[in-house]
Amino acid sequence: MPVEFHAPPGWPTPPTGWVPPPGWLPDPAWPPAPDGWQFWRSAPETPGGVSSASSSLPPLRDQPTSPPYGSALPVRPPTVWSRQQQSTADGPPGAAVSAFVADTAHPAGSSGRGRMLAVAGWGGLAVTTLAGLVSGIGGALLFAGMFAFFVAIVTLVRGHVQWAHLPSRAAGAVALVGALVAVSVGGALSPSPVSAPTTPQTVLPAAPATSPAADSATNEPATASPTSTPASASSSATDPVSAEIAQARPGTAFALLGTLAVKGRAPMTGYSREAFGPAWSDTDRNGCDQRNDTLRRDLRSVTLKADTNGCAVMTGTLVDPYTGKTVPFSRTSASSPVQIDHVVALADAWVKGAAGWPQAKRTSFANDTLDLTAVSASINASKGSGDAATWLPPATSYRCTYVARQVAVKARYQLAVTAAERAAMARVLTACPATPVPAVSVAKLGGFPVYAPPAPPAPPAPKTTVAPAPQPTVKPAPKPAPQPSPSPSPAAPAPRQGVHPGAFCSPAGALGYTSAGTLMRCSYKAGDTRARWRAA
Incomplete structure (x- = not known):
């Protein structure tokens, strides 16, 4: 019975009586034929009893063709066709056709590749949907819809996606509409994003005014609290202190504060005033100890002791920078109302790095005039060994200078600060961000008058008594016994x-x-x- 070529769905209809020429293959853009598709079927007979596929057609090799089944289409490699042709060369036309059908219906490797594409496609859809489930059903629909959207676009471009059961562009259009609906529904069901909370502005805490400890040039503390402050995280983006320091102008004390290490306090084990060497030394080798160098620098109306090469201060007047009060100074006083304060207390330095220093460095630190300033004895006792977190000068106008000197001293000797101390320093310097890093010089020897001790007071003049005039007619009464004159009070012994x-x-x-x-x-x-x- 005559047969004719039966094109699968999605293929162009071939001309009547068309027979595939040797080596012909379908266009790769056409959808693959369904499994088990019958490429050949019985040709219907014409009324005259002649089939549409006339047996009088020219031989297979001379059969004319026309697009899209013309010779311009891809041609199967000759070796494949030769095998088929050899097996059917001597047989009827139907044998050759059967060979072609078997070869085009099940091309080599097509089933394996199709399974791989199906596994990849459905696996990708599953993974995408599961990822969307993190946000709930709405998220799953949203992610699956986006995946289906891209598959539908590929179907519209290629004409089919076999693993997704989209054999034509029409099916791809339907899938595209469904994907858009899924995306819209998923977006509506998904929870709205929560905006990140705004970080509140942090106000640096105010430091207390006084501390009960005592630390001075003549009265250093023997003990201090071993309480440790945990180290702060230095350079955090959310740290308000670091943010303030980052905006400081280079060369200022505020900017230098950012270079100090932030650590907790070490224990006071082993601390003593003697660990920092003699009370006063001539560390700058100018012929005068650092206490007198500081007094000559900070006092007014100074007089110097004779024969000391212009070094020792005998008298003077101090305007206390910590309180603003005027305090007289005299070396001859039993207890001096003026003392020399270590701006960075020795005990504070010990727990923040000085405990591990060599003796020479500790002696240099205790006699560095950058760390020394003359103050009243009472305010020095109230400060003690406090740092900027526990004590600041009562005179608020001097706090910027005071904190700037502390920063300069700690930077010079690589001493650490606690997190609370750093915050207190930053709070003070925020009000005066342009304060420069201080540099203190040493006063030159001499340049003031020599002290002259006051002259001793003159002794009191002796008292004289006048005898009464005699009475000639009256017997004189007996004279009273003379009263001894009071002796003068003894003068203070001379030196x-x-x-x-x-x-x-x-x-x-x-x-x-x-x-x-x-x-x-x-x-x-x-x-x-x-x-x-x-x-x-």
Whole structure:
């Protein structure tokens, strides 16, 4: 029975009586034939009893063709066709056609590739949908709809996506509409995004005014609180202190604050005033100790002790920078109302790095005039060993200078700050961000008048008594016994000459000079049973 070529769905209709020429293959853009598709079917007979596929057609090789089944279409490699042709060359036309059908219906490797595409496609859809489930049903619909949208676009471009059961562009258009609906519904069901909370502006805490500890040039604390402050995270984007410091102008104390390490306090184990060397030393080798260098720099109306090469200060007046009050100074006083304060207290330095220093560095630190300033004894006692987090000068106009000096000292000696101390420093410097890094010089020797001790008071004049006139007619009464005249109060003993430092003496409070002319005072020290000569 005559047969004719039966094109699968989606293929162009071939001309009547068309027979595939040797080596012909369908256009790759056409959809693949369904499994089990019958490419050949019986040709219907014409009324005259002649089939539409006439047996009088020219031989297979001479059969004319026309587009889209023309010779311009891809041609199968000759080796494949040769195998088929050899098996059917001597048989009827139907044998050759059967070979073609078998070859085009099940091309080599097509089933394996199709399975791989199906696994990849459905697997991608599953993964995308599961990812969307994190946001709920709405998210799953949204992600699946977007995946289907791209598959539908591919179908419209290629004409089919076999693994998705989209055999034509019409099916791809339907899938596109469904994908858009899924995206719209998923977007409506998805929760609205929550805006990130705004970080509130942090106000730096105010530092307390005073601290009960005591730290001075003559009265350093023996103990301090071992409480440790945890280290702060330095350079965090959400740290308001770091944000303020980052905006500081280079060369200012505020900018230098950002270079200090932030750590907790170390224990006070091993601390003593003696760990920082003698009370006062001539570390700058100018011939005068640093205490007198500081007094000459900070006092007004200074007088100097004779024969000290312009070094020792005898008297002067201090305008206390911490309080603004005027305080007189005299070396001859029993207890001086003026003391030398360490701007960064020695105990504070010990717990923030100085404990691990060599002795020479600690001595240099204790005598650095950048860290020394003359203040009243009472305010020095109230400050003690406090840092900027626990103590600031009562005079608010001096706080910027005070904190700037602390920053400069700690930067020079690589001392750490606690997080609370750093915040307190930043709070002060925020009000004066242009404060420069201070540089303190040492006052030159001399340049002031020599002290002249006041002249001793003159002794009181003796009193004279006048005898009464005699009465000639009256017997004189007996004279009263003469009353002794009051003796003058003893004057303060003059300073002794040639005393030796450390030798026993009496009475306490007496003054004396060494052979070198150094003024000494007879005084007690804690634990002494007898007074000794010590520097006035």
